Amino acid sequence: VIWMTQSPSLLSASTGDRVTISCRMSQGISSYLAWYQQKPGKAPELLIYAASTLQSGVPSRFSGSGSGTDFTLTISCLQSEDFATYYCQQYYSFPRTFGQGTKVEIK
Amino acid sequence: EVQVVESGGGLVQPGGSLRLSCAASGFIFSSYWMTWVRQVPGKGLEWVASIKQDGSQKYYVDSLKGRFTVSRDNTKNSLYLQMNSLRAEDTAVYYCAGGGAFDIWGQGTMVTVSS
Numbered sequence: 001v002i003w004m005t006q007s008p009s010l011l012s013a014s015t016g017d018r019v020t021i022s023c024r025m026s027q028g029i030s031s032y033l034a035w036y037q038q039k040p041g042k043a044p045e046l047l048i049y050a051a052s053t054l055q056s057g058v059p060s061r062f063s064g065s066g067s068g069t070d071f072t073l074t075i076s077c078l079q080s081e082d083f084a085t086y087y088c089q090q091y092y093s094f095p096r097t098f099g100q101g102t103k104v105e106i107k
Numbered sequence: 108e109v110q111v112v113e114s115g116g117g118l119v120q121p122g123g124s125l126r127l128s129c130a131a132s133g134f135i136f137s138s139y140w141m142t143w144v145r146q147v148p149g150k151g152l153e154w155v156a157s158i159k160q161d162g163s164q165k166y167y168v169d170s171l172k173g174r175f176t177v178s179r180d181n182t183k184n185s186l187y188l189q190m191n192s193l194r195a196e197d198t199a200v201y202y203c204a205g206g207g208a209f210d211i212w213g214q215g216t217m218v219t220v221s222s
Contacts, residue, residue: 001169034208034209036152036209038152042214043202043212043213043214043215044144044152044202044209044212045212046206046208046209046210046212049207049208049210050208055210087151087152089152089154089208089209091207091208094157094166095154095166095167095168095169096142096154096157096166097154098151098152098153098154099151100151101151101152
């Protein structure tokens with residue numbers, strides 16, 4: 001099983017801030033990492049796949065980086081609609097695993 | 108429009124069974140790995156099971172201990188999750204998702220296991 005450590009669990013920020021979320025794997029997964037955004041009462045939505053590829057329709061203020069065991073999601077200029085919970089997920093091997101989630105809240 | 112729609116959730120007693128369905132449209136269902144993901148209200152996402160395009164490979168989270176079975180019918184563009192010996196800890200919203208990275212998600216169906 002590939003264990004994932006996502007941090008922080010809670011991030012307080014203001015509109016316009018640059019924020020980063022980290023995801024660390026217990027073993028290397030090449031670039032088989034995805035990031036999702038979930039808003040209350042809604043299904044998750046794919047933001048980034050292959051660690052750094054932006055899903056179609058996702059604003060360019062979102063970016064992903066990393067490979068192997070350490071990955072980062074960056075939101076360059078936080079907008080009001082970005083306050084949500086974010087999850088990383090590896091699809092390198094089974095069982096698939098998700099990070100614990102990072103709630104981005106208004107400071 | 109690409110979409111998947113889950114159904115079959117509801118209230119069931121501990122030890123009971125339930126079969127979830129996921130109807131796909133707007134994409135070539137038979138070309139996609141399909142997956143069930145669940146989420147206890149207020150908690151994080153948990154991968155449950157995945158099935159290969161032709162149904163020849165299936166994977167499950169270890170904690171299920173053989174109680175759930177994933178299947179698909181490509182002629183009907185449908186994914187299923189047969190859940191047996193249900194426990195209170197299986198209470199969650201169950202999502203159907205498609206893709207290697209999950210680029211297709213349904214709205215979820217709530218399963219409540221309670222007496």
